[in-house]
Amino acid sequence: MNPLTIQDWLDQNASDPLLHRLQQCEELLWINPKATSFESVRTQLPLSYSDIEDAAARLERFAAYFAAVFPETAERGGIIESDLIRTDSAAKAVASLFDTETPANLLIKCDSHLPISGSIKARGGIYEILQYAESLAQKNGLLYDGIDYTCFDSEPFKALFGQHSIVVGSTGNLGLSIGIMSAKLGFRVTVHMSSDAREWKKAMLRSKGVNVVEHPSDYSVAVAQGREEALATPRCHFVDDEDSTTLFLGYSVAALRLKKQLEEQQITVDTQHPLIVYLPCGVGGGPGGVAFGLKHVFGDAVHCFFAEPTHSPCMLLGMHSGLHNGISVQDIGLDNRTCADGLAVGRPSAFVGELMDPLLDGIFTASDDTLYALVKLVADSENLSIEPSATAGLPGFAWLQKADNKTLKQLGLEASLAQATHIAWATGGNMVPEEERAKYYELGRLTITSLFSGRPADLRRSSV
């Protein structure tokens, strides 16, 4: 969309109260008016349950390889998965911060502690590299039915991959995941990063032989440059964070795994006992893939919300305006600056927002102050160290508990909210160096004690 049309849109929507609140960086909850019953749209979606199963099967094939080359995955038989933990103490602390009742069932999905790269990117990012590696091996006659995939760690495979390169643009965590995986398989790999990406991430990648290119501008530019370079290079695969269905399907497998974990913990999910999942959103592939998978597994018994920083509400803006990747947060005057690594994205994915239109219940925003405060509360109450972005889902239950009856009715939660299981998806944190953690924690302490005299402001004040 050209600048003139954006201006037209802004002029036409000058009196839109939601736009005004976004521009003020207010914390808010947006309910998606296009959400509809899953069964009514299932067959019209561009991807299906069998695509998710196909991705799950590919990860199973590689399990023996992972158990061999990444010993930290051996405990789960080479399956990259995280714990789902009950967090009664955090539930109490977070509820008190937002001045609402403690929910009966709050769980945290610890993708913050996923093996290999310590974030949700260990699902989609690694999956896309495996798919590419497998297809190259196939084309070059290195695979046959029933072959043991530990062969991917052998010389002929490494020699083949050494002739190919991988390029990705990233705010950090995707770069870590793609970089570590590609280097392990023997690919040549370049990660384009915005200069605001953390130094320790660049250093870690370089130590693994990854070529890191820094860009003075933001994430979208890093992606664009990466894409351009990849197109100009033969035998090069570009991992397109803004537009990859492969990444998306890698993330979606989480839903099948979560179903199993809920069964193991004897947690019932049905219309009377809904599952409500809060997913931190950057460009949208991670949370979108997980939500897409969950809808296929639980249908309308699952309600999915995305969480975004108040300075980078790109998916909210794209879905609310209907312009999707045709509008950026900068277009409405926001600076896209946030402490939430991975969520500092100004423009959403080209296809995720449209795919989410009928599936997503809503999106809420959180300020950096709230995120820092939550880092401290989760560390104190659960002894769990997660990064600021990973806490963004935690205010979700409070927003719903504070919502009026009309809103709950619209969501179909008016009779069932009290029996709900809430899951805040903690998306990153395990790889954060100790001194950075200490900084986050200290900022959280300061935020709680001084800035809000105990409580972040907006969510307490706001109505839906």
Ligand SMILES: *Cc1c(COP(=O)(O)O)cnc(C)c1O
């Ligand atoms: C990437 C990331 C997300 C969101 O994933 P997207 O696919 O960009 O929406 C959330 N949290 C963390 C820590 C991330 O690195």
